[in-house]
Amino acid sequence: MITIDPGDIPVVLSGRALLSLRESGHNFPSAVGEVIDNSLESAANNIEILTTTELRNRKKVLSRIAFVDDGSGMDDDTLHHYLQLGFSRRYMSEKTIGKFGVGAKLAGLSVGTRIDAWSRVAGSSEIRHVVFDLDEALRAEENGGTAVISPPDDEPLPTDLGPHFPTGSGTVVMWSKIDRVTDNEGRSTPDHVLVELKKELARIFRAFLGGGIRIKVDGVLLKPHDPTFRQKGTWAEQVLAEHLKATGREVGDLRGQVFHDKIVKVEGTTHEVRVVITLAPPEVVRVKGAGGDALATKLRIPENEGAISFMRLDREINYNLVAKLFPGGVMTKDRYIGFEVHFTPELDRMMGVRNVKRGAVPSDGLRRTLKNIANNVIPGVREEIDRIWGQADRETAKNSGEHNSLAHAIKAADRTMPKARAKPNLTKAQVAREYDNLAKDAGRDKSEEEKAAYVQEIKELPFVIETVDIPGDDLFQLTHLEGQTIIRLNERHVFYQELYEPLRALSKEQNGLSEVPATARRAVQAITLLLVAYAKAESMHETPVDQYKELRKWWGTFTDQYLTKISHIL
Template structure:
């Protein structure tokens, strides 16, 4: 059936359809990425993004976004169809980044009302222009006309953009009448959205940036951001170099450790994908609790926790969690693990790739394949992280004596307080063994001399507090001796990892202009005193283990469950 037959109507009211399609699933960085894709497909080596702001209702907002590339440009026929939904010279190609013919059009309209494009091909002295304005299309339909795209014309570039146009071939795309730009948290102020744009583009196009393609935003060239830490010349490399120089430490080669890099067959199919799993370098992993500090945030480490990067022809199309993929769930330490899945466009259907090239939902077969690899590889990486953290603890004496001054202060305060009534049936040799075990748990046994000095140091303290690695879900463990209680604070417990440890990191920050470090130190001491006071209360009973062991266990279990369930508000 054609539209020329009597009584027929258009299959689609183009203007209204495009109005609906503005909610196509794009966020601002993914929309911008669609235009960059076109530039890359046209063999551009330099891509410049310029933003312009204006004041609207007393608030600054983006008013114009311009893309300039030095690619091959578009002839009149291609330029005329550039803004036509569904048109693509590479339609459904399995060898190119784009293939659906809708990306750049929907991307522009997801952000603003009007799209203009100017282009020049090699050997031509003319810059040609096309435009589409959604408001005009809606008006045309309201008047009974068909929303259409006029042929290319000679409308000149805006005067302020003329200096940017390449001397040879190239293209300028301009989005204007901007009305729908926000960052991931819903903020629309230009500063926020531009910062997020730079961050996202640096990761999405990291392979191209690392290969020499220049992408800049408002004159600032982007450095690639590689969550796997395999590339050179990255954002992380710059940040780490500056940090180590400032702290007087040696600057090295910041490469991630590769634990898996293989082409694997997808279960139940003949398809193959490449799976890369890495561990960030020790300079990034550092010590336990450092994953939330200022350096970690600058390195973008927290956002990597459990994230998997899906790379389609070296262009990232998704960076997010895949449910139930990591063994035993996602752990805090997993933020140091880089996880990439590389595939080619012929696997788009299996990968759940949408026409906006944003998001990937792997098929059941691929999910099972990735889960098997994760189960085989990630536990070993977690063990290596524990080893690095343990070494850092030893090198920095992080845990050694961290509660020492508090324990001695408690000893002084305890002189005038009720004394322990807990009975111990241990012999002198068994008590000595308890001290030796605690020295080992606290990392104070690197030599016989150190171990002996530690045991001698703690013998006269009514309470000995150490942060140790305890299996299970106990928040802490108590060992009541005759007139003394050993307190083991469990660093595996979610309370320690999510609350206590971040306070420790904050307390060590050198920032004279902020009261936060001092407040964090007081909070740590207060929490520790609560544990000591509980231990003191237990010691008032002659058989505290029989009386309170179950209570203590349930306390740790319920604390874990509550923190896990309501962590979003803490």
């Protein structure tokens, strides 16, 4: 028996400690996810989230959140301990979603200061109730008492929740006295946070939703959202099918292409993880510059740029960037790449998993393992994106003629400027072949008539500018003919993809109230004019290829390297 000295004090002032623990690192979706975890562990097949709003200081706010599940329920002993911090029937288990005994409690208190729970087990007719109110606990401590959880009682469910309780076993958890509901950016309007909640839950629990578990938010049944595009029956599949039907196109298999799906050993350990890297289907990748349009936004493509999904027992615990993992840094095109890491709870420490199951910081060994895989796989995925874009460009001749107005203006200006001195000494057949190749690169060779018209159109221009797909790290290529220079701007180069193309897309926006598109057009024209001026300077040498080929090569290489190294400030 331990004798307590009159001068002894409690190790923890429970109420005040819980007040501090409200800052547990949860946002609203992650807090809600903790309760869903408990429902899944109790073998629930149906989970319903019901929200209530009220006007507070003339501002609409969430006032109550209720969770209803048809799981196995809790007997009196379990229910009594349900709100006790640290209690868990699965404490430190490596076979279950939860193991710390703090998740759902801290989750509820991160949102509001009162948690009620009602539960019924199979074979019982009684619904039992337990409650913890942080405000009452603080008052008890201030008056010299102790914060406690009273035994279960028979307090009835709120009237409006009664019809939602399952006919058999089940549980209702209710959060009230809500004072801090926000998303990752601190926005708190009910409409916004509920939209974000549905999006996050659909991704976090996608494996369970895809397997038949039903999760509803205010009556809306969630469809799984899979950034890797491997699952069927997803939100993206529905959106894509509707889009394709509306545009008169056939709906085929809308799943992504898998580039890597292997169990790998973590460097320096005996542990293994499963790493999946995929590419969204061509119907999503579509054409260059479409990654931020209305369809892409609806498919949640922009938020996937460089994000890695860490899946613990098929439940996502983190979806975010991992610094310096993608080769050469994260590129805009990487938003089409799905990247998943699957692991089991025994790797929690290595994964940096916290007790709130939010966030994962891979250990050095795992980071090196993932980086090695990324270096081997992602360049090939990026090449496939370029191939899809190139094919789309050739089919639509998207970029052909985009520089026509500038080229004709330069022709007029060039009449009074020094003439080119380049002497390529090409035969007529060689010149004709150069024009044939350019027509093919520009997607203007679908018929002999189209090709002939294109060649006739460009023959008299001193400079021909086309955006084309060039393998390698050349920023642009120049072909000097007699009195004419062909400029091929490389759409694969990082300068084009990260700077030129976004400006070009912005310049095409229709917004009569903004000067931004006009400014973007001038920027695109100015950059193109700089290339023309360089080409003009090079053409003043009789043998420009011999003289400047290496210079051009290094220019493209160094531009690539600088942009990659300082992309964080651009």
